[in-house]
Amino acid sequence: MRPSDQTDLRATRRLSTDFSGYLRPEELNYRKLDAAATVVLDANVLLDLYELGRAPRNEVMEALRGLGARLWVPYQAALEFSRNRTTTVRNRQGKYKAIALSLRNAPEAAARELYKPVERLIELRAKARTTHDWLPQAHSLTKDDLTKMLAGTINAALEEIDRLQKEQDVTTEAVHTDDHLFLEVDELLAGKIGSPFPANELRSHVEEAVSFRFPNEIPPGYDDAGKPTDLLAAGDYLLWRQVIEHVRVIQKHEMAPVVLVTSERKGDWWVLKDGESTGAARPELIHELAEEASASLILLSLAEFVRLAKERPNSHISDDTVEQLREAATPDSGQLILSSLSSTELTALVGRLIRAMGFDNVAILRSDNTKHAFATAGGNGRRAVVGLLIDDTRRHSMTEFTNFLEAAKLDGHSDVIAYVALRPARFHVRKAAREANVLLMDGPRRYGALESELGIVAAPYEPIP
Structure with a gap:
């Protein structure tokens, strides 16, 4: 120029x-x-x-x-569409099946919870040695009574999920042989890729x-x-x-x-x-x-x-x-907003998740308020040490988390997991985890694990509290 x-x-x-x-x-x-x-x-x-x-x-x-x-x-969009089309159909059907299963199990699960205070009432009556006759079955308050009562209320939801499933006209079985939507998209994009x-x-x-x-x-x-x-x-x-x-x-x-x-x-x-x-x-x-x-x-x-x-x-x-x-x-209002949890609640949730993944002993080091040296979980069985990063906008948190990743390189006795609790991990966090050969749980991997292991659907991209 x-x-x-x-x-x-x-x-x-x-x-x-x-x-x-x-x-x-x-x-x-x-x-x-x-x-x-x-x-x-x-x-x-x-x-x-x-x-x-x-x-x-x-x-x-x-x-x-x-x-x-x-x-x-x-071209990149066309490539990703082609790669993920079958998975999208499979995941959609999986969601419907999972919701239908949850709905069918909901009356029994709810009845168990409702019956717990009834059981406490029975125990209280026994301790009080009351002479007044009172039986749960006389008031339709047994577990079976409660389950039957709740089952009738859930039928409308089961009918709706069944209707939605029938409305989806591209199934996993048909996606390779009779996917008319693919043919429409193929025609739409002819010469435009x-x-x-x-x-x-x-x-x-x-x-x-x-x-x-x-x-x-x-x-x-x-x-x-x-x-x-x-x-x-x-x-x-x-x-x-x-x-x-x-x-x-x-x-x-x-x-x-x-x-x-x-x-x-x-x-x-x-x-x-x-x-x-x-x-x-x-x-x-x-x-x-x-x-x-x-x-x-x-x-x-x-x-x-x-x-x-x-x-x-x-x-x-x-x-x-x-x-x-x-x-x-719009994010589902029924989703868990991780940023609404306290540090203690987040730590407990992560502990549940890691144990559900098959670890017997779990040590969680919170980077937001601790200066723990690297330590392995005690006891027998599979051991996991988890570095929990809650707020990556604070320098102190990042320093502690980086120290954790550095120490992870020296430990050969435990599985080491870096868990970024809220928003997607920053680039330098991903790089440090990769260099330390540490399993990084953030983004899709974090949400996927919460849903598959604990049945918790978390809203994505939460704000830092």
Whole structure:
């Protein structure tokens, strides 16, 4: 670039344009959607189609078809969709089966809890040596009576879960032989899927993500740094890089909007407040797309995309579909909010989890308020030493946790587990755990273990209390 060009560039820079990502987002309407140079779909949006019932799914597909040639899917998104399609269907059916089983077991479990005070009443009567006749069976208060009474109240829920299961028309058995949804998606995306990176470019982008962007927490993708391989960890960045390069080629108008529709909720895509998305893209992403492709980024959830599409004249999208998608994007109020637990409660929960994983003796070292030297759990059987990081925003906590990981390298007698209690582990924590050959439990691994071992569904991406 010539010195005169650099001078011209500096003269045109303004806070209101070059750093617009840090300003309040403008109000969106369907006209903004229609003005977009391209609408990009993430893999999770395509996978979400398998979670919807027939009616709302058909309406979403109609909205996507209406985009015509402006619809585009990065190669990375198409790859991840193909990898995870069968698993998504299997997990959906598994959820329905698990809920149905819980509902069937609920009356007996509830009856046992309800009968406990009745048992205490019987014991109290015995101690009081009362002469007044009173029997639980005379008042329908035996365990069997209570179970039968509660079973009738749960039937409506069992009927609803059965209806939902029947509404899902792509089953695990049919996903390889009769997946009509796949055929629809395949037709929708014909000629609209990007190209993969050549091997040398792929390697360069992965190294860029892992070596520079993740340690400096440059979005997107650094929250995935704990995945088993660098290639898997770099998935979000590869998708983002493909978006930038595609837009750079097709962009015809300066700063035309580019819409990226994603079901991600993580803080390496969205600006979060109290652990939840504010609906605003990370300003770094807005800035990067503007600098590298002269385009303005609009980041949308599937629910928000469908809401905007409904505003179009002659739209066939129903209010019910918009509401269903909005509810699906909202964390379940029945989920456990880990950040609402005290340090003592978190420690007890982690202890239960580690024991459920098959360890007989567990020592938990809390990094938020202890200066324990490394110590192994006593006793016979499998032993686990757990370093529990509760608040990684405090320097003292991080120092204690780092010391724990360093000491773990010297111990050969116990299984060592690094458990990050709340938000996803920072890059340097993941790196230290990997170097110490320590099992790191954070993110999906943490939530998956809580659900599979203890049956606890925890809300993701909780705020630090």
